[in-house]
Amino acid sequence: MEDFYRELIIERYKTPHFRGELEPNDITFEDDNPACGDHIRIDVRVDENQVVTEAVFSGEGCAISLASADLLLESIIGKSIDVVKELTKEDILDMLGIELGPVRLKCALLSLKVLKSGVYGIGKTDSTE
Amino acid sequence: MEDFYRELIIERYKTPHFRGELEPNDITFEDDNPACGDHIRIDVRVDENQVVTEAVFSGEGCAISLASADLLLESIIGKSIDVVKELTKEDILDMLGIELGPVRLKCALLSLKVLKSGVYGIGKTDSTE
Amino acid sequence: MAAKTTTGLDVQQVRKDFPVLSREVRPGVPLIYLDSAATSQKPEAVLQAMNTYYRENNANIHRGIHTLAEEATHVYETARKKIVGFIHAPSVEQLIFTRNTTEAINLVAFSWGRHNLSAGDHILLTEMEHHSNLVPWQLLAAEMDLVLDFIPVTPEGILELDEYQKLLNCNPKLLALTHMSNVLGTINPLKEILQDAKSVGAVTLVDGAQSVPHLPVNVADLEADFYAFSAHKMCGPTGIGALYGRKDLLEKMPPFLGGGEMIKRVELRSFKANDLPHKFEAGTPAIAEAVGFGAAVDYLLDLGMDKIENHERLLTKYAMEKLQEIPDLTVLGPPAEKKGGVIAFYLKNIHPHDVAQILDSVGVAIRAGHHCAQPLHTKYNLPATSRASMYLYNTLDEVDRLIDGIQKVKDIFR
């Protein structure tokens, strides 16, 4: 159990640090994981150097998907968009600190998928899979 | 081998006693076994008491189907049509004196099927299967 | 809690027949398999029947003259007879082997549907259908411009039979519904429902994926026109299912897939279809799987379907009682008396995926999601639920382990 639900995940799920919506924003995108009905929207503001100043998420989901959204956004604040573009599946798994099977992996990566879709303009990103 | 190809079968296949066609005839019918392309026609003459006086077959087929046709016709000459109607799969197998798997059974029973179809008027007879 | 029940089924003995049940999910954590509605486990006897087939008799069937081909044909057709007997179908010609329930339903949609329906015709379904009994009709409706009607489900998970009567006024050409819901567990009062459909001239198709494994089913008595089910949910192998059909309907239906086996005679530009049931079995069939299917039916009959049903009733009743004691937990569907051993539930503020994963960590295998019944979940405003489903090899102890596991989930999320 410790393997899957580190305290960090439960804590971030129950009291997320980056929940909310931003209007206006510079980047916004939303998508869902049809397998479980999870839905995430991410709003981002950047400064004139394309550095992330604010980032929040909203939506519904399981602990894994919401905690990973919260941890992901924490990690990008103060980073440039170019750095955000380089984020990978491994970065997310490192943040969560757990191993996941294929179904839960989709939960964990939903926020990254949404973020990247926003950052690259619209469309699907296969690079997170 | 003796099991399957009693001398009788080979002999009747190579030199059948009742091969031919009868015109005119009282009963005639033909049918085939689509599984192997065998085709048999049977012509029968009966007297005023509905007793078979003459019976011959023509067509193409394997040794089992042609030998059983020949043996079958031999067995009905002098019999009444009512007796012919009672003939069964077992009668044919007794004549052949061998055991047969399902595919060869269809070969062996083709002539009976044709004969019964003729005797009962037209149509398929399932009673031989 | 003793695992021995008073239903006549010696569960501990039964469990020994299923090799996977002695498995540990990880060291020290034995498997508690509560996902039989998705697929059942297989007794060793079924595996051995298939092994024996492959090691001794394997050959392509029909038309073969050599010994192995005759043996293979024999065991394949014997399996068909066993399954025909199991559901009390009137004749072997009425039992077509398919890949699964899904293919069986598609076969009816393609072959019966496309040749008996026309634009504007109504097809009556229910809100509790599995995707396999929805999507084929959606595809057909889109192609042929048909109207799909749905018998609503009450909040308790029961078909609204008053609404059903009203929908019959649209003169549906087909009623297709499930015998037992794979989410709610609801066992529909099939006989009356089918009777009423018949009285307005509708053809009836029953999705028996969840019923045939768990209840004694008699298709002749039910007077279903079509009845579909899968081997893999009833102790049999994957890769095979069956469609039972009314003879006159099957006879008039054109072939579905074209190829070897389903023909009597072929020319370059035309063919003559084979007799039933071969007309609907194109290409080399799932021969070993048919053998396994037959062995599964033998296994179930040997134990007795009534005993299996009773055992599951006991488990369901017990599980329902225990689950309903848990605060913040809601069970979907009707009370225990009206349902089979399928229990979908949700926990307030905890996602079913998290429930399933934490349960897995204590060895308890349940399913989380929409269980291929998304419209039903939409209706109840639930994106997903957790589902525990039981079969002949489950014990009261295992139910306790489920309950303990749920407690653990709640502790973690407290």
Next chain:
Amino acid sequence: MAAKTTTGLDVQQVRKDFPVLSREVRPGVPLIYLDSAATSQKPEAVLQAMNTYYRENNANIHRGIHTLAEEATHVYETARKKIVGFIHAPSVEQLIFTRNTTEAINLVAFSWGRHNLSAGDHILLTEMEHHSNLVPWQLLAAEMDLVLDFIPVTPEGILELDEYQKLLNCNPKLLALTHMSNVLGTINPLKEILQDAKSVGAVTLVDGAQSVPHLPVNVADLEADFYAFSAHKMCGPTGIGALYGRKDLLEKMPPFLGGGEMIKRVELRSFKANDLPHKFEAGTPAIAEAVGFGAAVDYLLDLGMDKIENHERLLTKYAMEKLQEIPDLTVLGPPAEKKGGVIAFYLKNIHPHDVAQILDSVGVAIRAGHHCAQPLHTKYNLPATSRASMYLYNTLDEVDRLIDGIQKVKDIFR
């Protein structure tokens, strides 16, 4: 005659892998299995892979969170990867599991055909096709008013390529042909043929039922648009086959069967299809069979497809020489160099059924009939032929036993 060949394949070792090969057909009469074109025998490794799956990992795949479901999903998708590798397909999305070759071809007819063809369009086939690559197109032609053309076969059993060029002038929308004939043994010069079809804009489908088991096949290099084959002819289980397809074609094709697994999202009256390859895999798939299919591919790769091919060439050459020495015996098809290990023949005045049955009495299993290629037999004016077909486990000794058996047939009918 020594069974050891110089092809690098240790046949005696290989034979030990196949339990059925040590069987006696009746006491004292060992089995000589020469019917692999109908279905191959299975090595123990394939059976064990399926047993292990059932005894340890069995669960329904996809969407499942518990350990068994993840393991089952993993082994199923791993099998897909293995098969993709075996035929050198560019990606796993392009490999759809079907029941067999027949279903794979029907899938293309239903999904690609019904949505890309219209009345008057030509489909080009050949006179040597198996019923499975004829009847689906006949059904489609009848439904859509299409024209079927046929590349003729020479008396020697080779496609008439001049005629082919002329038929291309009809601008066929589809060319569907076999890689290797299951009667003549002819291996068609596929690459050139497909190239020419492409040059007139035809989509191409290859029936690989007889080629994938026996030759190294590279679908990317061949540039086939669709390629279909069956596990049961290549040491794998019954109940599973595969369709490879060009990605852009598959993506644009509508779903074939509707149900679970093939959807992304379902509402009562509409659905959104899943991504490739799942879009075409409706319902619970043949999971254990996929595992067995993967194990079969591992087995063949382990031995080496080139060695297997060489071994079969040796057997074919030897068998052809011996058969052609027999008076009154005629072999169909081209000389040994141009064919695989499939040898159909007939004996003057002796029906193939009688040949097969007498051979069976000495343990030699061959097939007699039209081998699901009735139009080809009609063309040659033969209601039926006898067919011996060989695979990696056959030996030169076994060919001798066949020859002895044929001599016995002739003695009996002398």
